[in-house]
Amino acid sequence: MAKPVVELESVVIRFAGDSGDGMQLTGGRFTSETALSGNDLATFPDFPAEIRAPAGSLPGVSGFQLHFADHDILTPGDRPDVLVAMNPAALKTNLRDLPKGATLILDTDAFSDRNLKKAGYEANPLEDGSLEDYQLHAVPLTSLTVGALKEIEGVTAREAERAKNMFALGLMSWLYGRETESTTSFISTKFAKRPEIAAANLKAFNTGYHFGETSEAFAVQYEVKPAKLPPGRYRQITGNTALSYGLIAAAKLAGLELFLGAYPITPASSILEELARQKAFGVRTFQAEDEIAAVGAALGASFGGGLGVTTSAGPGVVLKAETVGLGVTLELPLVIIDVQRAGPSTGMPTKPEQADLLLVLFGRNGESPVPVLAASTPGDCFYAAIEAARVALTYRTPVYLLSDAYLANGTEPWLIPDIGALEPIHVEFAQADGADFLPYKRDPATLARPWAIPGTPGLEHRIGGLEKQNETGNVAYDPENHDLMTQLRAQKVAGIAVPDQPVDHQEGADMLVLSWGGTYGPVHAGVRRVRAAGGKVAHAHVRWLSPFPANLGDVLRSYDKVLVPEMNSGQLLQLIRARYLVDAVGYNRVTGKPFKAGEIADAIQTAGVSGGR
Amino acid sequence: MAAEPKLTLKDFKSDQEVRWCPGCGDYAILAAVQAFMPELGIPRENIVFISGIGCAARFPYYMQTYGMHSIHGRAPAIATGLAVSRPDLSVWVVTGDGDSLSIGGNHLIHALRRNVNVKILMFNNRIYGLTKGQYSPTSGQGKVTGSTPMGSVDYPFNPLALALGAGATFVARALDIDKPGLTNVLRRAAAHEGAAFVEVFQNCNIYNDGEFEYIREDKEARTYLEHGQEFGSTGITHDESDFATAFALAQLTWEKDGAIPLGVFRDVQRDSYDELVQAQLANAKGNGDLQALVGSGDTWTIS
Numbered sequence: 084m085a086k087p088v089v090e091l092e093s094v095v096i097r098f099a100g101d102s103g104d105g106m107q108l109t110g111g112r113f114t115s116e117t118a119l120s121g122n123d124l125a126t127f128p129d130f131p132a133e134i135r136a137p138a139g140s141l142p143g144v145s146g147f148q149l150h151f152a153d154h155d156i157l158t159p160g161d162r163p164d165v166l167v168a169m170n171p172a173a174l175k176t177n178l179r180d181l182p183k184g185a186t187l188i189l190d191t192d193a194f195s196d197r198n199l200k201k202a203g204y205e206a207n208p209l210e211d212g213s214l215e216d217y218q219l220h221a222v223p224l225t226s227l228t229v230g231a232l233k234e235i236e237g238v239t240a241r242e243a244e245r246a247k248n249m250f251a252l253g254l255m256s257w258l259y260g261r262e263t264e265s266t267t268s269f270i271s272t273k274f275a276k277r278p279e280i281a282a283a284n285l286k287a288f289n290t291g292y293h294f295g296e297t298s299e300a301f302a303v304q305y306e307v308k309p310a311k312l313p314p315g316r317y318r319q320i321t322g323n324t325a326l327s328y329g330l331i332a333a334a335k336l337a338g339l340e341l342f343l344g345a346y347p348i349t350p351a352s353s354i355l356e357e358l359a360r361q362k363a364f365g366v367r368t369f370q371a372e373d374e375i376a377a378v379g380a381a382l383g384a385s386f387g388g389g390l391g392v393t394t395s396a397g398p399g400v401v402l403k404a405e406t407v408g409l410g411v412t413l414e415l416p417l418v419i420i421d422v423q424r425a426g427p428s429t430g431m432p433t434k435p436e437q438a439d440l441l442l443v444l445f446g447r448n449g450e451s452p453v454p455v456l457a458a459s460t461p462g463d464c465f466y467a468a469i470e471a472a473r474v475a476l477t478y479r480t481p482v483y484l485l486s487d488a489y490l491a492n493g494t495e496p497w498l499i500p501d502i503g504a505l506e507p508i509h510v511e512f513a514q515a516d517g518a519d520f521l522p523y524k525r526d527p528a529t530l531a532r533p534w535a536i537p538g539t540p541g542l543e544h545r546i547g548g549l550e551k552q553n554e555t556g557n558v559a560y561d562p563e564n565h566d567l568m569t570q571l572r573a574q575k576v577a578g579i580a581v582p583d584q585p586v587d588h589q590e591g592a593d594m595l596v597l598s599w600g601g602t603y604g605p606v607h608a609g610v611r612r613v614r615a616a617g618g619k620v621a622h623a624h625v626r627w628l629s630p631f632p633a634n635l636g637d638v639l640r641s642y643d644k645v646l647v648p649e650m651n652s653g654q655l656l657q658l659i660r661a662r663y664l665v666d667a668v669g670y671n672r673v674t675g676k677p678f679k680a681g682e683i684a685d686a687i688q689t690a691g692v693s694g695g696r
Numbered sequence: 697m698a699a700e701p702k703l704t705l706k707d708f709k710s711d712q713e714v715r716w717c718p719g720c721g722d723y724a725i726l727a728a729v730q731a732f733m734p735e736l737g738i739p740r741e742n743i744v745f746i747s748g749i750g751c752a753a754r755f756p757y758y759m760q761t762y763g764m765h766s767i768h769g770r771a772p773a774i775a776t777g778l779a780v781s782r783p784d785l786s787v788w789v790v791t792g793d794g795d796s797l798s799i800g801g802n803h804l805i806h807a808l809r810r811n812v813n814v815k816i817l818m819f820n821n822r823i824y825g826l827t828k829g830q831y832s833p834t835s836g837q838g839k840v841t842g843s844t845p846m847g848s849v850d851y852p853f854n855p856l857a858l859a860l861g862a863g864a865t866f867v868a869r870a871l872d873i874d875k876p877g878l879t880n881v882l883r884r885a886a887a888h889e890g891a892a893f894v895e896v897f898q899n900c901n902i903y904n905d906g907e908f909e910y911i912r913e914d915k916e917a918r919t920y921l922e923h924g925q926e927f928g929s930t931g932i933t934h935d936e937s938d939f940a941t942a943f944a945l946a947q948l949t950w951e952k953d954g955a956i957p958l959g960v961f962r963d964v965q966r967d968s969y970d971e972l973v974q975a976q977l978a979n980a981k982g983n984g985d986l987q988a989l990v991g992s993g994d995t996w997t998i999s
Contacts, residue, residue, distance in 0.1 A: 119996050265994050309998075318995045328990050335986055342781050361989070363982030367781060367973060372806035376773035379766075379803070383746070383777025386764060387785070391777065409767050465990075499991045537762040537778075537785050540741045545710065545757050547765025548749075557712065558757065 086296070089303050093152030094259065095160030098251070099177045100169030102135050102145045105248040110147025112252055112269060116261035118319045118496055121309025122151040125604060126494045127159035127677060132349065132432040139193075139201040144176045153308040157604040157611075159493065161679035167251055169193060169224070171202035183216045188254070190247065192225035220300050224250050224291075231290040237279035246287035253291025260306050263292065313498060320497040322461040322490035322601075323350075326420065327357035329468025331364050332500075334390045336469065337476055337508035341366045342384035344377035344393045349432040350488040351394045351422040374399035378406040378419065385415045388512060388536035390472060394420040396488075397439050398429060404447050409548050410481035411451040411572065414523075414532045417481040418471045419443075423600075424488045425675045434675030435489035437600045438651035443483040444629055444658075450569045452576040454478070455629040457485040459603035462497040464490060467626070473508050474579055479531045485628075487601040487650075489677045510534070515541030522546060522556040530575035577630050584623055584632035592619040594692050595642035597667070599625040599655055602678050606648055609683025616684075618692040625655070636663040646670060646690045648683055703734040710760045716751060721872035721898035725819060726758055728878045733761075736786065736886055743786045746775045748800055751826050752792040752819040752898075769800025772807035775814045776969075783970045786886070789816040793834040794824050797853050801833075804893075805862035810969040811890040818893065819872075820855060821900040822907050829903035841903075856946035856961060859893040860939065866892035867942060867962040871911055872899060874918060877958050884960050890968040910950050911958075921945065921959035928955045936963040 096113070100106045107128055117124050127148040136143030150160035165186040168174040170193035181187070194209055208214050209221055228250040232243040249270070256263050267285060274281035295301050334341035343366065345355040359368040367384070371377035378393040385391035393403065400421045410417040423439045425431035443455050454474055458467035464486055471484040513520075513533035522544045523532050535542040544556060552559035553567055586595070587610070598606040603624050610622045623638060625631070639645055639659060645667035647656040653669040660667055670686035672678070708730040716722045733743070743761040747753035749768035756763030766774050771789045779787045789807075796804045796818050807814060823841070824830040830843040834855060838847040859867045866888040870878040878896065885892035897908045911917045921927055923936045927945060930953070935941045942962040950956045 115994050119994055121996060121998065312998050314998050316991065316995050316997045318991065318993050328986075331989070332986060340781060342777060344777060362977050362980035363984045364986065364989075365977060365984070367977070369777065369780060371773065372802050375770060376776070376803050376806065379770045379773030380777030380780070383774035383779075384781040385777075386774070387778045387782040389781045405767050406770065413764070499995065502987045502990065537744045537782065538741055540739065543740050543761050545712075545759075545763035545765065547757070547763075548767055549765065 086301070087303050088260070088306050090306050090308065092154065092307070093150065093156065094165065094305065094307055095148065095150045095163045096165045096167070096255065097146055097148040097163040097177060097180070098167045099144055099146040099173035100248070101138055101172070102131060102133065102143045103138065104145070104169045105245070106145045106147050106169070109248045109252045110149060112266050113255060113261070114149055114319060114494055115265050115269070116256060116263065117149065117151045118317070119262040119265055120307075122153065122307055123156050123310035123312055123496060124149060124151040124319070124494070125156055125159045126150075127489065128492045129676070130433055139170055139172055139198045141172045141176055141202060144173050146173075146177065151307060153310050155310060155312065157608040158677070158680055161681045167255065169247070169251070171198050171204055171208070174208065175202045175204065181217065184218065186218045186220065187214060188220045188222060188251070190224035191221045192223045222254070222294075222300065227290065227294065228287050231286055232283050235279060235283050235286060238283045242280060243283060246283050249284045249287035250291035250294070253288040254295045257292045257295030258301060258305060260304055312496065315498045317496045317498055319494045320462055321492055321494050322458065322464040322486055323353040323422070323492070324357055325462055325464040325497065326458070326468050326486060327354050327361070329465040330358065330392055330418070330472065331361055331366060332465070332502065332505060333469045333472030333508065334366075335364070336505055337390060337472065337510045339388070339390045339510060342381060342389045342391050343368045344371050344380035344384070344391070345369070346371050346374045346377045346395065346399060348374075348396050348399045350424055350491040351396050351420065353491070354394045354420070374402040375406060378403040378417075382406055382410055382413070382415060382417055385417050386413075386536070388534070390416065390418070390476065392418040392420065394422065396422050396424045396432075397426050397442070400439060400442065401446065407453060407481050408447040408449065408451045411447070411453060412548055412551070413546050414479045415534070416475035416479055418468075418475050418484060419481060420484045420486065422486045422488065422491050425673065431675045433488060435487040435601060435677060436650050436673055436675065437485070437487055437602065438654065438673065439485065440628060440651065440654040441657075443485065450573065452573050453481050453483055453629065454576055454579055454627070455483040455485065456627050457600035458490055459600065459624055459626065461490050461493050461495050465500065469505065476508055476510050477531065478529055478575060478579055479534055480576065485600055490601040512536050512539065513542055514539065520544055521554045523551055524554045525571070530571060530578060579630055581627040581630055581632050583634045584625065584638050586638055587622040589614060589619055589621055591693070592621040593642055594619070594644040594646060594687070594690065595621045595623060595639065596687060597623050597625065597639070597645055597647045597655070597659070598649070599628060602648060602650060605678035605680050606683050608680035609678070609687060612680055612684040613687045613692055617694045618687065619694045620687055620692050628655070631662070635659075639663050639665045639667070644690060646687060648678065648686060650678065703740065705731045705734065707740065708733045708760050710758050712757045714758050715754065717902050719901040720751070721821065721900070722751060722755070722819065724873045724875070725878065725896055725898065726755065728875050729882065730759070732879050732882045735883065738786050742784065743788070744778060745788045745790055746771045746778070747790045748795040749826070750792040750795045750824075751900075752790055753795060755790040769795050769798070770803060771795070772800065772803040772814065772816065776807055776810070776812045779813050780970050780973055783813070783974060787814045789814050791816065791818050793818065793820045793822060793832045793855070797833040797855060797858070805858070808859055808862040808864040808891050808893060811863070811865055811966055813890055813968040813970045815885045815892045816894065817896060818855060819896050819898040821898045821904055823900050823904035825900045825903050854946060855895045857943060860943050860946060860962060864893045864962065865890045865964050865966050866960070868892070868960045869895045869897070869958050871897045871908065871918065871958060873912055874958070877918065877920065881960065884963065888963060890966060911956065918958055919955045921957045921961065923960075927957055936960055
């Protein structure tokens with residue numbers, strides 16, 4: 084008999100387990116099912132830098148949080164409504180994030196004395212009453228899985244046990260009435276070479292699903308209706324995948340070949356891996372011996388007339404600084420992508436932060452201006468990559484594109500772009516016209532110098548890191564010339580055409596919240612909460628950090644209060660205070676976790692928003 | 697190729713005034729390279745010289761080809777990006793012992809390991825000239841310089857042994873003022889498909905004068921490797937395809953053995969990095985349909 088169905092507007096689920104428990108896969112599958120069910124969603128995979136920390140240990144816990152709703156949402160959710168914990172360590176590290184009354188689904192088989200000890204539990208939380216504030220579902224996930232798989236031949240006990248994540252996925256799929264066909268076909272494809280493993284995982288998944296249907300432990304089933312998103316065809320996408328596609332699109336729009344120089348580094352490596360798969364698009368990927376060679380090779384490719392790109396994270400970006408400076412003075416196109424992570428030094432490699440802004444703006448010797456933009460959501464990484472390439476190619480300059488670990492791995496539904504509708508990038512290589520070639524004679528509109536690539540007869544010339552005479556490009560130490568060239572390089576970047584700063588204004592608001600980069604989701608969600616409570620607040624999210632939009636100063640000066648939330652110690656804050664002399668205040672936290680909408684709402688209230696509460 | 701007027705040495709001279717110290721060995725190398733270039737039969741626009749930093753690194757400014765004077769040690773990396781994306785070009789790297797063996801050591805060995813189609817000319821004067829005379833990674837132990845007043849305690853690199861160890865498919869040595877010997881090595885390097893490493897003994901008459909006096913002053917003392925022939929009275933019959941032979945010959949020194957080999961130590965054929973990359977692009981599956989790529993995976997429609 085079908086169980087009663089309760090309708091919910093939105094749900095936040097977190098899957099947590101050992102790094103080897105397959106939590107990322109489980110979360111990813113549930114996300115796919117959810118996407119196909121038509122909900123809006125946002126995800127936050129949160130995993131340790133260690134590939135396999137000791138089993139059952141606290142540092143080894145890997146989590147995947149998913150927020151899905153029948154309406155438009157912006158974040159993976161502040162606090163999980165449901166926690167699926169595969170062992171005591173997963174319970175211990177995640178329980179503090181749960182509100183009272185939240186649902187707990189625990190694998191009781193994993194609560195052995197040994198595992199409890201590893202997680203630092205003195206007593207078994209299943210028995211000591213410490214979980215009585217939660218709706219506890221204690222399910223022997225492992226033994227139910229192993230029992231169900233007994234009849235499948237060729238599957239070892241260990242392999243059977245490892246399928247427990249599919250049991251959990253099946254159970255959750257039933258609980259929220261998810262579409263299951265995509266997972267069953269996924270399992271068959273993924274394990275096509277080992278049919279017995281495919282059969283085991285399918286069986287575990289189905290057993291979990293039926294357990295939900297029949298077990299008295301679950302009295303109701305939930306339903307979250309499809310969200311009303313803009314019409315069109317959707318897929319889900321991570322920031323790094325979107326960024327990779329954006330780079331391919333940019334090269335295509337410019338009619339150039341894409342060259343990626345990269346050295347493996349978390350959380351940027353998946354861009355290298357994605358592009359390495361796309362050779363059919365003429366993409367060359369070069370896994371260099373180090374970060375310096377990666378950017379050097381990209382610059383070499385640009386010198387040859389390609390779209391040279393390098394990808395990295397903070398510790399690698401630092402190493403590239405000298406070559407970026409060379410790119411500034413050579414005035415060649417180059418896109419440098421910094422997928423920011425928590426620092427300093429190695430910091431927390433898998434955790435997001437936005438503390439490289441001042442590094443990419445100023446972290447070079449001499450006066451060396453570089454345009455900088457930042458992506459705001461996973462799907463936006465696609466468009467940001469095209470924009471970065473467009474500016475690099477149009478103005479012949481290195482461009483920094485900032486992403487972060489949260490955007491890189493987070494997913495959201497993505498309205499599939501119409502490639503034919505994207506604006507082409509106009510690129511023209513210099514050709515000999517009989518006159519003496521002047522490699523540093525600038526286009527008066529853009530101040531870009533000609534891009535004269537090897538292979539062009541009559542334009543043989545030499546460029547280098549030494550200061551150059553204006554127009555001829557010859558080595559020059561003349562004092563006035565150096566001053567002039569410094570000004571020209573600065574003017575070129577300052578003159579880049581950047582769209583005016585849009586503002587999400589609210590009638591009566593005297594406070595502006597100014598954010599940038601990967602915090603768009605939680606900051607805007609926080610703004611919405613304040614508005615829902617009657618507060619009057621405007622929001623502007625900055626895309627171009629250098630140059631700033633021409634109207635940014637006017638925008639800032641039209642509000643009495645400006646609050647700048649950043650996952651750093653106040654970097655954009657410092658820039659706008661210095662540049663526009665506005666008495667802005669910051670909200671600054673570096674926890675290695677994305678902002679929560681709730682804390683942003685609190686920060687807005689604390690900063691003295693008018694109305695509400 | 698269309699019939700074009702044959703180029704001469706003059707065609708490869710740029711309009712820039714050469715600014716090495718009078719008497720520098722670099723002049724002789726520049727003259728030999730400019731004289732050799734027409735023989736390549738490659739239009740100037742398809743030739744690129746890339747350098748790092750140091751005295752040798754000024755070289756591209758004086759060549760009427762495409763050129764880049766880049767940053768310290770990184771020329772092999774920049775040249776790799778260019779050579780891989782533009783296999784139609786003839787790409788040369790000019791570097792020194794500090795540029796390629798100290799700050800750029802990593803890029804050098806990896807360019808050689810990958811067998812990128814670049815010709816690397818390493819001017820070895822065993823000193824830092826542009827920074828005014830500090831010891832280099834090829835300076836001998838005990839070398840007294842500005843930064844080693846009591847003598848260097850470093851053990852020097854053997855550049856040829858290093859290149860061989862890195863898997864270089866072409867390794868040779870020449871002497872700055874030995875035009876025939878240098879030209880022969882340039883010719884062989886240019887003909888080699890893949891990475892070529894050429895050490896050029898180069899005299900710095902300001903900070904390390906006389907380093908190679910024994911063969912610069914005495915033409916008779918210049919001894920050349922010949923494939924299939926015994927080198928001197930060493931009992932080693934040269935075989936350009938045999939690693940152990942090349943490695944053994946690379947160990948010979950004037951001080952210890954009274955003879956130092958010039959010429960080609962190793963020349964073997966192996967697919968170049970550029971060709972292998974090109975082949976993967978050509979063999980890639982898929983039709984390059986970007987609309988299909990962005991719409992791949994599970995999709996759903998909202999109406």
